[in-house]
Amino acid sequence: MFVGRADELDTLNDALARAAAAEPQALLLGGEAGVGKTRLVEEFATAAARHGAVVAVGGCVEIGADGLPFAPFSAALRALRDALPEEFAAAAAGQEEELARLLPDLGEAGAGRHDEQGTARLFELTARLLERIAAEHTAVLVLEDLHWADASTRHLLAYLFRTLRAGRLLVLATYRSDDVHRRHPLRPLLAELDRLRTVRRIELARFTREEAGRQIAGILAAEPDPAQVDEIYARSDGNAFFIEELAVAATAGDCAGLTDSLRDLLLVRVEALSESAQKVARIVAEGGSTVEYRLIAAVARLAEDDLIEALRAAVGAHILTATRTGDGYRFRHSLVREAVADDLLPGERSRLNRRYAEALEADPTLVPADARVMRLASYWYHAHDPAKALPAVLSAAVVARRRHAYTEQLRLLERAMELWDGAPEEIRSALRPVDYAEVYPPCGCDPATTPLRYLDLLAEAAVAGRFGGERERALKITKRALRLLDEEPDPLRAAWFWVQRSRLVQAMARGDGRQELATAQDLVRGLPPSEVHAEVLAVAASWSMQRRPGPEALAAAERAVEYAHMVGARETELDARLTLGGLTVEAGAPKAGLAEMRQVLRDTRAEGMHQVAARAYVNLPSVLQSVGRDREAVPLLREGIEFCRAYGLLDSGAWMWGNLSEALYSLGQWQEAAEAAAHATRVGHGAMPRGAGALTQARLALARGDLAEAGRHLAAARAWYGTHDPMPQQSLPVARIALGVAAAEGRITDARAALLPALDAGFPPGTHRYGWPLLLAAATAEADARTLPAALPGRAETLDRLSAAVRTLTTGVPLWQAYGQWTRAELLRAQDRDTADTWSPVVTAFECLDRPYALARVRHRLAAALLAEGGDDERERAVELLRLAGAVAAHLGARPLDDTVARLAQRARLTLTGATRRTPADPATALGLTSRERDVLHLVAAGRTNRQIAAELFISPKTASVHVSNILGKLGVSGRGEAAAVAHRLGLFAAGTLAAETPG
Structure with a gap:
């Protein structure tokens, strides 16, 4: 009978009702081992099914690296597919190859090149799959025993909890709270999820004495003696499982003989079994969470009748239970399994694992195909046989990589390194890089015939650590590899590892990666073309495009394209061509550069190179924006966002949202710009795109006069960007907003302080897109503060430096020509030397551009200059200019500009007919x-x-x-x-x- 848990069950039922109303729910159920988590979940699942919900259950295996990554999700998705086959097929349509990494039943997982976004892509597609399935059906996803979850399962669960926003879905995860010690890998996840308001956490307490009495009565089918209840309750301390064990032992007359040892309590019923039944129990305990009947038979080597009798006895004693599918057995409670496994002798454990491995090698059909490689690797590893374990562990690492389970791949590769020296030379020499090392750095050797080297394992592990977020471990691995390469020089391999180090130090905010890339370039200089050489040049060119664009970067990109084409590295070639196109535009040939970038986008889409295609969808619109063609960039960005959503390219999509918000701001579509910026800053995206989104939000707040809000978003952008790698595309816009906020608050000294680092660094080619707005903001601030006493110290020097910087920036396209004219006009205003003739060409320049807010601002400036000249014709023209500027300001909600226009009209005694004006509060x-x-x-x-x-x-x-x-x-x-x-x-x-x- 089900005892107690009324409040907890009410919480779960309330969550189910909310989920049924299309409000996704996320719950964590914790409690010590044996407290009754599984029983509560079973009761809830039964009730949910009665109400029409589809319940899918998946459980974690007890050692993450020994089991199939994402095992609970695989089991739960399989259950969903079996329950809703048509809905599942429709929801997965077009993404079967990628989703097969989680559910191999869907087919062969895609064999495309792996990258940093691989895991995020899989997670995003999984979330969308669940949302589509739950669009019409209430679905309950139960993931049990999270304390045993592999890292990939934990990461996917955290992603779902953070991002699920639609569908009739309830996700419930259970875990043992007493197992989550201070260093347990689940502990950080629980702390993170506790901060999410969308996640409810339930802690299951032990039974009270009254509840224990009701449980005992249910077990005995009679009212128990109060003294017996007191004794059992005292010894069990309210733990439901221990209450059951003690009650059953008392019924069998064994209670008096029990010791206080927990293990003895758990083993008492096992030891009461026949010898054959105990043998089978020991075999099942070492075989895994669930063991298939045919595999048990192969390992036990008993006559079939004897085996069935032994299993019957173990099931009848409530030690083992049959699986839901009826094809295998598991322990009824994991505590008993752990006690039986702990009772095995060391030699006995190794022997059982060897027998499991030999049985599985003799007949691979004994276990499901998707679990075979992982299980075999685990059995041979625990059998302590390096000769057999090394190739098995390496094969398992390949499976983990294909499933984007990079943390598990790294763990398995570390096992392979541990086994390497112990494996016989003939075994190692038979291994081939083509079979086990996807990132094997080419060195003129044939990976199909050259023996696998220890360095190849280090290369795989370094990339697995980088992709899986284990960057500290990956950095240590690259150090170890480079030490080995010092002893046995190999320039290409060393260059490859230095590129990995460059990427790692950038990702870990420990530098900009320039020195590491320079070392790699020195190593390949003068060597014949190769894939590594092409990759080094491509990465260096991309690095320079973002930080130091110029002739050197352009030359590196050209060589990278040439070398990659010569050696057939198609993806590297297209990636380098994309960089080359952007640098060509920066070099003053926008037509040729944009044509190259458009061709790369077409080629990568046609050839299925989704990662490079996504980068093209980021870079091509960005370059269009850099030459003032924002309206042309917007449809490309929207197309790219849909492309990234379809292929789960989360971070690339975030960059596109950030670029879209900037384009919409420029085009005067500020509400849409705010929405796009919010998309870019969504939790789950990378730090850099979130910083870009926050910066656009700050820019909008500043233009609308909300200085406190602008300051908050500016602080967020700085936090996301960090200080380790001050790229101009980040540092210059940050300085611009910081300067604008300081100027708007009357802090002209702080405004100059925000400007000075940029003036000191200079504005190299390619930085005009960010440099012109900064110089304009600085010139405007100096002009606005020209009569303030606080502005006098340092004013002349600042104006001189601004004038010098203006002369260095390119004005190769109409937009930046207009910005140059505007900035020079503000510098004249700062010296009280501007006239209507100064501002008239600025207005004319912006009237030809898609910049309504900028046009409104320069119209206001021209109106002020006309009014200063005082003629009737000038006043009439000023009225029209102010009316137009005020209408734009009111439409955009640009309060500072709106107030400025109103004050100027008021001072000049002008009536702005045809416009809705508001009088500033006074x-x-x-x-x-x-x-x-x-x-x-x-x-x-x-x-x-x-x-x-x-x-x-x-x-x-x-x-x-x-x-x-x-x-x-x-x-x-x-x-x-x-x-x-x-x-x-x-x-x-x-x-x-x-x-x-x-x-x-």
């Missing part, structure tokens, strides 16, 4: 100040003289003096400084309006 009304006096006080607080006030408000200096005198009287102060202090103290003017009217 608390000075309570002090009795007139509208004109408020304008004058605003300028007094900003440090303006009477003559400057007159020039800005288009009045005479005498009139300005009268207004100042009236203000001093109404405020009850004796001087301009006190008036400014009162204005600041009472908060009469919004932060930032004194120093910067239009942030960059």
Whole structure:
């Protein structure tokens, strides 16, 4: 009978109801061994099935590296497919090759080249598969014994818990809380999931005495003696499994003879079995979580009748139980299995594993095909036979790699390294790289005939560690390899390992990887073309394109294309051609460069090179944006996002969302830009695209006048980018936003501090896309703060340096020509030398571009210059310019620009007919100040003289003096400084309006 657990069952049933309402649920069920987790799950699953839910159960094996990676997901997906075959087939359509890594029943897993996004791609496709299946049917996914989960299973579960947002799906994972010690690999995952509001955690407590009494009554089918309940409860301490064991032992009359040893308690019923039944129990205990009947028979070597009788006795004693499919046996409770396995002698354990391995080698059909290689590797390894174990473990590592289970692959490769010296030379010499080493660095040898080397294992392990996130282990492996190569020089292999080190130190935020790449280039210099040589050049060119574009990078890309083509490294060739196209555009030949990049996109899609195609979908639109063709980039980005969603290329998709948000911002589609930026910053993406998304959010907040929000997003972008590798495409936009926020808050010294590192570093070719907006923001800040006393120190030097930097930046396309004109105009404004003739060509330049916000800003500048000239024709034109600028600002929600336009119109006594205007909030009304006096006080607080006030408000200096005198009287102060202090103290003017009217 089911005892207690009413609250826990209510929680599970509530989660099921929410899931049925299309609100995905994630739950963790923890409790000590034997407390009743499985019983609770069974009760819940039965009830869920009665309510029409499809329940799919998968369990973890007890040693992750010895079992099939993703084993619980494979079992659960198989159950889903069996329950909903048509729905499953429709949901998996088009992605069977990739999903076969989790469920081999779908066919042969794709044999494409492995990459950093392989695991993320598989995880994303799995999440989408589950969402599609659960679109119409409530599905319950149960993953048991998470404390035994392999790393890949843990990572996939964490991904699902973080990203599932749709479908009628409930995911429930159970684990033993008493097994999760401080260094247990599950502990960090539990801590991470505890921080997710979407995950509910249930801790199953032990039974109370009353509940224990009810359980005993159910077992005995009679009301127990209270004294017996007290004794059993005291000895079991409320653990449901121990209560059952003690109650059964008491029924058999053995309770008095039990010791206090936990293992003895668990073994008491095993030892009561016949010798043959005990033998079978020991065999099953060492065979795995579940052992197939035919395999048991092959290992036990008993007559069939004797074997069946032994199994019957073990099942009847509640030691073993048949599997759900009826083709094998497992222990009824894992605690008993562990006790029986621990009771084996060392020699006995090795002998049993050898018999399992020999039986499986003699008849591979004894176990399911997808588990055969892993099981054989485990049996031979635990049989302590290096000659047999080494090739078996290497074969298992290949299977793990094909399933994108890179952490398990690394663990198996480490076992292979451990076995290497112990295996006979004839065994090692028979191994071939072509069979076991996909990343085998070519060195002029034939991998089909050359013996596998220890260095090849190190190469595989380094890549497995990098792909699986075990970067520290991978870095140590590359160090070991390079030490060996110092003793036996091999330039190509050494160069290959230095490239891996470069990638690792960048991923670990320990540097920019430049020195490691330089070492690799030195090693291959002068050598004949090879795949390694081509890869070194391609990686170096890509590195330079992002950080130091120029002739050297272009030459490296050209050689990489040439070498890769010569040696038939097609994927490296296309990747290098993509880099070459981007560098060609930067070199001043946009037509040729863009044509090359478009061809690479077509070729990679046609040839199924999804990773390079995804990079093309990132780089091609980005290069289009760099030459001002954002409207052309948008449909390409949307197409790329769909491509990445179809193939599970999560990080590439995130980069596209970030680029899309930037393009939409430029085109004046700010709401859509905000949504795209939010997509880029989703949890689960890489740090860099999340930083780009956060930066666009900061840019939007700054333009809308929300400085606090801009600061928060800026801090997030800095955190994602880090400081280890200050690439211009990151550091320059960060500096631009930091400068804009500081200027808007009146902190001109901080604004200059944000600019100086960029001025010191200079603006090499290819940085104009990020350099021009930064220089413009700096020039605007200096112009806005030109009359502030705090701005005077260092102002002349800053303007000189800005002017010098402007002369170095390229203006090869209309967009950057327009930015150059605008920046020079702001520098003239900073010196009070701008006129309508200064701003008129800037407006003309932007009227030909797709930049509505930028156009609105320069129209406002031209209007101000026209009003300063004072003619009737100029005023009429200024009205139209301000009306257009104000309409754009209001539509975009660009409050600073909107307020600036309104103030300028107000000072000039203009009525902006045909536009919906709002008057900026002004608390000075309570002090009795007139509208004109408020304008004058605003300028007094900003440090303006009477003559400057007159020039800005288009009045005479005498009139300005009268207004100042009236203000001093109404405020009850004796001087301009006190008036400014009162204005600041009472908060009469919004932060930032004194120093910067239009942030960059």
